[in-house]
Each structure stands twice: as structure tokens, then as C-alpha cells.
Amino acid sequence: MKKLLIAGLLSCAVAGQASAENLDQETALGMASLMICTTFYAEHDMQIEGVIVGQSMMSHKNAGIEDMIMSKETSQALDQYMKNFQAANKEQQIKICDGAIKFARESTFVKVPE
Template identity: 75%
Template sequence: MKKVLIAGLVSCLFAGTASAESAKNLDKDTALGMASLMICTTFYAEQDMHLEGNIVGQSMMAHKNSGIEEMVMSKETSEALDDYMSIFNAANKEQQVKLCDDAIKFARESDFVEAE
């Protein structure tokens, strides 16, 4: 059930309006990074990993508040996001921890928030 909820949240986040001419395109790395932040916020909460959850949660909100929701996602980026979701959902707990380590790395290195 939670994985369905996560997938729904990611879909809602990236459901940009392609007809909006003023909207910027969302690059694949940022889209995947944001998806990993969203997924791993829930994963860390389920695992009682509060420090990690705070890192990804704060970064997720900073990206959201910087306008990521208004950006448009290409078909290729959408497909990459679907692939990422499939990989995460099929992974065992150890593999999910590794994927979430990448989310923390994205949280620390992303320049999306500073670029705005």
C-alpha cells in the first residue's frame, strides 16, 4: 500500500502541464534525485532512521519550494522515473539502503535550489 502511495506522490509531483510555455524543462538527474528524496523519506521513516530522513526530507522540501513542481518532464525523463521506481520496488532492504544513500548524496550535491 505504501509503495502505491509513493508512486502516486511521485506521479503528482511530476504531472507538469506540458502546454505551459513558460514552464522550464526538468532534467532527468534532478527528476530522479527528487523521486529518490520522496521515496527515501518514507523508507527512512519506516526504518526509524531519523537523521537520514531529516536530510532527505529537508532537501525534498527545498526543491519543492524552489519551483520543481512547475517544471515539465519529458517522455524520456518520465520513462527513466518509471524505471527507477521499478528498481526500488524490486530491491531488497540492503539495496534500498544503497539507493537511499544516493538520495542523501543528491541532497548534499544538488545545485537546483541554489540555481533558482
């Protein structure tokens, strides 16, 4: 599952790209939470929450998150996040996904035109 997530999150994650920016850990984990929780909400027929995280996920993708580079430390944090989510029961997963909604509302990665 991590390979799928990383492929979706960072299709251009090649360390040799000089022009690409580094993806900070908080944003990487936030984007991962958006991706995971979009699926979680769809599977549990939680449409409003799914729309919130789904729209935010697409906004982040359109803002260029896929062109950024992920460090080894961020990759390890992503591994741990995935393990925690998979080991959690449904109630715990809902609490984890509350973090995705918070990230969707508070992320500064996507710049809103003034």
C-alpha cells in the same frame, strides 16, 4: 505509486505551459529519490537520514521543482527507478537511498543566497 510520486513531484506538469522549464532527468530522479527515501527512512526509524532527505525535498519543492515539465524519456526513467527500488531488498534500498543523501548534499537546483 508512480502516479502519487508524479503528482507530488510535478503538480503542474502540463506540456502546453510555455513558461515552464523542462526538468532534467538527473534532478527528476534525484527528487524522486528524496520522496521515496523520506518514506523509507521513516519506516525504518532512520531519523538522521530522514531529516536530511526530507529537508532537501522541501527545499526543492520551495524552489519551484513542481512547476517544471517532465519529458517522456524522464518519465520512463522514473518508471524504471521505481521498479528497481521496489524490486530491491532492504540492503539494496539502503544503498539506493545513499544516492538520495548524496543528491540532497550536492544538488545545484536549490540556489543558496550569497
